[in-house]
Amino acid sequence: MSALPLAPWRSPLARALHLNRSLVYARYVQLATVRADGRPANRTIVFRGFLPDNQLKFITDARSEKVEQMTHQAWGEVCWYFPKSREQFRLLGRLQLVQADEPDPALAAARQSQWQDLSDAARLQFAWPDPGQSRAAASAFTPSAPDPLHPLSNFCLLLLCPVQVDHLELRGDPQNRTRYDQQIATATSKDSAAASHHWTVTAVNP
Amino acid sequence: MSALPLAPWRSPLARALHLNRSLVYARYVQLATVRADGRPANRTIVFRGFLPDNQLKFITDARSEKVEQMTHQAWGEVCWYFPKSREQFRLLGRLQLVQADEPDPALAAARQSQWQDLSDAARLQFAWPDPGQSRAAASAFTPSAPDPLHPLSNFCLLLLCPVQVDHLELRGDPQNRTRYDQQIATATSKDSAAASHHWTVTAVNP
Numbered sequence: 001m002s003a004l005p006l007a008p009w010r011s012p013l014a015r016a017l018h019l020n021r022s023l024v025y026a027r028y029v030q031l032a033t034v035r036a037d038g039r040p041a042n043r044t045i046v047f048r049g050f051l052p053d054n055q056l057k058f059i060t061d062a063r064s065e066k067v068e069q070m071t072h073q074a075w076g077e078v079c080w081y082f083p084k085s086r087e088q089f090r091l092l093g094r095l096q097l098v099q100a101d102e103p104d105p106a107l108a109a110a111r112q113s114q115w116q117d118l119s120d121a122a123r124l125q126f127a128w129p130d131p132g133q134s135r136a137a138a139s140a141f142t143p144s145a146p147d148p149l150h151p152l153s154n155f156c157l158l159l160l161c162p163v164q165v166d167h168l169e170l171r172g173d174p175q176n177r178t179r180y181d182q183q184i185a186t187a188t189s190k191d192s193a194a195a196s197h198h199w200t201v202t203a204v205n206p
Numbered sequence: 207m208s209a210l211p212l213a214p215w216r217s218p219l220a221r222a223l224h225l226n227r228s229l230v231y232a233r234y235v236q237l238a239t240v241r242a243d244g245r246p247a248n249r250t251i252v253f254r255g256f257l258p259d260n261q262l263k264f265i266t267d268a269r270s271e272k273v274e275q276m277t278h279q280a281w282g283e284v285c286w287y288f289p290k291s292r293e294q295f296r297l298l299g300r301l302q303l304v305q306a307d308e309p310d311p312a313l314a315a316a317r318q319s320q321w322q323d324l325s326d327a328a329r330l331q332f333a334w335p336d337p338g339q340s341r342a343a344a345s346a347f348t349p350s351a352p353d354p355l356h357p358l359s360n361f362c363l364l365l366l367c368p369v370q371v372d373h374l375e376l377r378g379d380p381q382n383r384t385r386y387d388q389q390i391a392t393a394t395s396k397d398s399a400a401a402s403h404h405w406t407v408t409a410v411n412p
Contacts, residue, residue: 023289025287025289028287030236030238030248030285030287031248032236032238032239032246032247032248032283033238033246034240034244034245034246038240038244038279038281039240039279039281039283039298040238040239040240040246040279040281040282040283041238041283041296041298042236042237042238042248042283042284042285042296043285043294043296044285044287044294073244073245073246075244075245075246076246077238077245077246077247077248078248079236079248079249079250081231081234081236081250083229083231083289088249088250090247090248090249092245092247125412128380128411128412129411130411131410131411131412132383132385132410132411133410133411134408134409134410134411135383135408135409135410135411136411141380174334174347177337177338177341179338202340202341203340203341204337204338204339204340204341205334205335205336205337205338205339205340205341205342206331206334206337
């Protein structure tokens with residue numbers, strides 16, 4: 001999690017976040033994953049900011065279906081539509097789960113501070129009964145408040161490390177569409193960190 | 207495309223559409239598909255209404271990546287977030303493409319009337335150069351207006367036939383989540399149309 005230079009798609013994405021900052025749901029994105037049987041899955045998740053290395057942060061419950069799906073297919077694509085500025089970002093990348101047993105100290109610390117940043121109501125949801133199972137009794141949804149300092153064991157930080165970003169601006173005349181592709185580091189590269197922040201930028205037809 | 211009884215998830219979805227009718231982008235949804243290499247893809251598309259048999263209508267260009275992806279994996283999941291009423295529908299189902307050579311007369315007619323319902327600007331996009339290819343000259347984006355009556359050959363109607371719908375209402379206390387599952391018709395069923403509109407409804411944990 002070293003501090004890499006900003007990827008070139010970070011600047012238009014930051015601009016979109018700024019232009020849409022009055023809409024709380026401009027930070028809601030849709031994450032596509034693949035089920036164990038090969039069919040796609042798709043759900044709304046909340047963007048929680050970036051790690052220093054261009055990875056997008058989200059949170060999830062270890063008991064959720066997407067966590068199980070990631071064990072079969074670690075790739076995800078986030079689709080992010082900004083209503084005010086009328087633009088879309090599609091971010092394809094590898095997903096990484098940061099769980100209670102995370103060995104990397106920086107990632108473990110990021111998980112803990114994310115837990116501390118949550119509202120009481122958001123933390124409480126991780127003490128609710130198993131998501132997706134038959135509805136539990138109402139009393140199961142009023143657990144005692146979890147410790148605000150130390151995450152519950154099922155609380156996970158979910159990271160997306162994009163390798164391809166597709167930016168479509170509907171407002172252009174015609175529309176503008178730009179593709180960002182991360183160049184794959186060769187096996188002989190001695191400095192994979194340096195290689196990994198090499199991006200090509202291409203204007204494509206909308 | 208016979209007129210089946212409304213599936214039980216149609217009523218809450220119609221209510222959400224009504225509550226969010228002031229937002230043009232409440233008709234924008236995200237469609238997840240699977241790429242030929244097994245990785246997911248995700249993009250925003252516009253909901254165009256229902257066929258009489260509970261199938262959702264969208265439109266697409268035969269040259270788009272999702273059409274190629276459907277030849278490998280015909281399943282898709284639509285994620286539909288409604289900002290005003292703060293609820294989400296996830297609709298998993300089979301995708302079907304209605305192209306220029308569609309043999310079913312009712313579907314061919316639905317494709318043609320969808321084309322006629324488009325704005326001039328929307329029709330024009332189907333005469334633009336190949337989407338996703340390196341940006342063509344500006345002049346390529348000012349073709350002559352296509353015939354408003356007869357669709358261009360690359361214009362497709364895209365149908366989603368849901369078999370599972372997951373409805374999450376964030377406003378509940380706690381949140382409410384309902385799952386609708388279509389019962390699979392048995393091989394011995396003599397009346398597959400009757401069997402296919404059998405749904406179970408289950409309250410699940412959010």
